[in-house]
Amino acid sequence: MRGRAVRVVGPLHWIGYPALAVVAATLVFATPVRLFRLPLPEPIFPMVLAFAWPLIRPSMLAPAVLLVVGLFLDLLWGGPMGLWALSLLCAYGVILFARPLIVGQDVRALLGWYVGATILAYALGYVFTAMDVKAAPSLVGAFFQVLVTVLLFPLANNLIERFDDGDVRFR
Amino acid sequence: MSFRDGPFENLKVPLTWTAAVALILAGAGALLLLLNDKREQLDAKAYGARGAFDAIAAPANGMFAHPVRWVGQASDWVDDYFFAVSENRRLKKQVAELEAWRDAAVALKNINSRYESMLQIRTEPPVPMVTARAVSESRGPFVNARLIDSGSRKGIKVGNPVINEHGLVGRVVGATASVSRVLLLTDVASRTPVLVNRTDARAILVGDGSGNPKLEFIRGKDAVKAGDQILSSGDGGVFPRGLPIGVAAKGLDGSWRVKLYSDRGAVDFVRVLLFEDFAQLVNPEALNAPPLTALNKAAPPPSPELAARIEALHPTPHPGAVAAAQPPAVTLATPRPAATAAQPTATPPKPAAPAAAAPTQGNGGRP
Numbered sequence: 106m107r108g109r110a111v112r113v114v115g116p117l118h119w120i121g122y123p124a125l126a127v128v129a130a131t132l133v134f135a136t137p138v139r140l141f142r143l144p145l146p147e148p149i150f151p152m153v154l155a156f157a158w159p160l161i162r163p164s165m166l167a168p169a170v171l172l173v174v175g176l177f178l179d180l181l182w183g184g185p186m187g188l189w190a191l192s193l194l195c196a197y198g199v200i201l202f203a204r205p206l207i208v209g210q211d212v213r214a215l216l217g218w219y220v221g222a223t224i225l226a227y228a229l230g231y232v233f234t235a236m237d238v239k240a241a242p243s244l245v246g247a248f249f250q251v252l253v254t255v256l257l258f259p260l261a262n263n264l265i266e267r268f269d270d271g272d273v274r275f276r
Numbered sequence: 277m278s279f280r281d282g283p284f285e286n287l288k289v290p291l292t293w294t295a296a297v298a299l300i301l302a303g304a305g306a307l308l309l310l311l312n313d314k315r316e317q318l319d320a321k322a323y324g325a326r327g328a329f330d331a332i333a334a335p336a337n338g339m340f341a342h343p344v345r346w347v348g349q350a351s352d353w354v355d356d357y358f359f360a361v362s363e364n365r366r367l368k369k370q371v372a373e374l375e376a377w378r379d380a381a382v383a384l385k386n387i388n389s390r391y392e393s394m395l396q397i398r399t400e401p402p403v404p405m406v407t408a409r410a411v412s413e414s415r416g417p418f419v420n421a422r423l424i425d426s427g428s429r430k431g432i433k434v435g436n437p438v439i440n441e442h443g444l445v446g447r448v449v450g451a452t453a454s455v456s457r458v459l460l461l462t463d464v465a466s467r468t469p470v471l472v473n474r475t476d477a478r479a480i481l482v483g484d485g486s487g488n489p490k491l492e493f494i495r496g497k498d499a500v501k502a503g504d505q506i507l508s509s510g511d512g513g514v515f516p517r518g519l520p521i522g523v524a525a526k527g528l529d530g531s532w533r534v535k536l537y538s539d540r541g542a543v544d545f546v547r548v549l550l551f552e553d554f555a556q557l558v559n560p561e562a563l564n565a566p567p568l569t570a571l572n573k574a575a576p577p578p579s580p581e582l583a584a585r586i587e588a589l590h591p592t593p594h595p596g597a598v599a600a601a602q603p604p605a606v607t608l609a610t611p612r613p614a615a616t617a618a619q620p621t622a623t624p625p626k627p628a629a630p631a632a633a634a635p636t637q638g639n640g641g642r643p
Contacts (some may be wrong), residue, residue, distance in 0.1 A: 133340050195303070
């Protein structure tokens with residue numbers, strides 16, 4: 106009887122492919138089109154990565170890729186360079202340092218942490234933008250974008266469940 | 277011997293710390309980029325290296341956008357099917373209202389053209405336009421911009437206004453050969469000088485990332501009422517005067533806001549007005565170049581041949597005396613008869629005669 110081959114999960118699987126998927130999703134949702142007279146929502150897809158990656162395992166590669174993805178958002182949307190890169194990295198840092206508290210908790214607790222990280226990233230983006238253009242962006246617009254980004258939590262949870270191998274070295 | 281059987285078997289890699297170091301380095305890089313960003317200046321220099329990214333992103337985005345556009349067309353078809361009757365009623369009502377306006381416009385156009393010919397007014401020349409398609413859009417609270425598929429190859433420059441069939445959309449803040457970036461009126465960095473059509477009061481339209489930008493710095497008391505039409509004022513020269521922008525409405529926060537006409541139109545097709553503002557028409561270096569700067573300086577001495585020709589054209593009664601009193605360079609700086617050449621060259625130039633200044637006032641009638 107032939108044994109089953111061991112599946113090796115490398116950085117390409119849990120960092121590379123999700124990052125590419127996030128970039129593709131961002132490009133699709135940047136299409137100027139209206140569905141039933143409504144514009145497409147504009148969630149921050151990389152928020153999924155900023156939340157899931159530090160919980161899967163600490164990595165040196167993940168912050169670098171998150172920086173690149175954040176700069177991609179800034180360039181694609183025409184925003185200040187570094188705005189989303191810095192906001193996402195701050196959210197990543199908070200989750201990384203709170204990792205011992207989060208790992209192993211149930212989905213509702215994870216959702217709470219995800220909402221908190223999303224609000225933190227948007228709050229930083231709000232402050233950076235206000236300092237950059239010396240004017241306050243609309244809070245209502247920011248609220249709706251936070252809302253559609255929070256709706257991406259199932260994707261983040263799926264990513265964590267798929268790649269969290271429970272290795273005690275990462276606890 | 278495998279790695280796990282060796283002396284490194286119990287080695288605990290400080291992954292969290294190495295990740296933290298990588299995080300700090302990446303964060304420092306992002307912070308440096310943010311501090312050095314000059315996007316809010318909204319000019320060609322600030323656009324800089326973003327142009328290369330936009331030139332690559334536009335076709336890639338267009339490829340990803342195709343399936344979404346098909347879905348959008350399907351939704352439009354369903355929308356048209358279910359709302360055809362109500363839209364037909366609305367359009368019939370609108371046509372009945374517009375017929376009266378059409379008759380009034382024809383009569384006014386006739387009177388206006390007679391006045392123009394009687395007063396010999398130099399009317400504004402038609403502004404050439406370029407039609408473009410938006411390939412990407414950002415609608416978030418921090419950035420509202422579009423990437424369009426036409427660029428400097430078609431004559432688009434930074435500062436050109438962008439409209440659709442209903443009104444002003446924004447302006448070009450970056451242009452490459454094939455794509456341009458348009459800053460929408462709703463962007464938090466957008467500031468547009470406007471006027472209220474009813475009272476001619478001036479204001480500034482300030483974007484804040486929401487769908488309805490605010491009216492700020494409104495001049496005059498009770499200058500705005502709900503329903504007033506808002507037009508571009510042309511102040512500052514960036515936009516031509518009179519482009520329709522929207523209708524004034526009171527916001528939930530008590531501030532005056534504008535419901536944009538451009539929201540009624542198609543979201544993807546726009547037209548770029550190849551209108552040039554003052555900053556583009558006037559080259560500051562040309563203004564400071566000779567001969568104006570030469571008024572306070574001595575011109576270089578003429579060559580012997582040139583001096584001989586000048587002497588032949590303007591013979592002086594006492595060449596030796598004039599030459600002793602005034603160096604030849606100064607006589608060249610003021611092309612006048614030799615009798616007046618001895619006047620000081622620092623005399624300010626006479627103002628241009630009205631007849632000579634008239635052609636320069638044309639400028640397309642721009643403010």
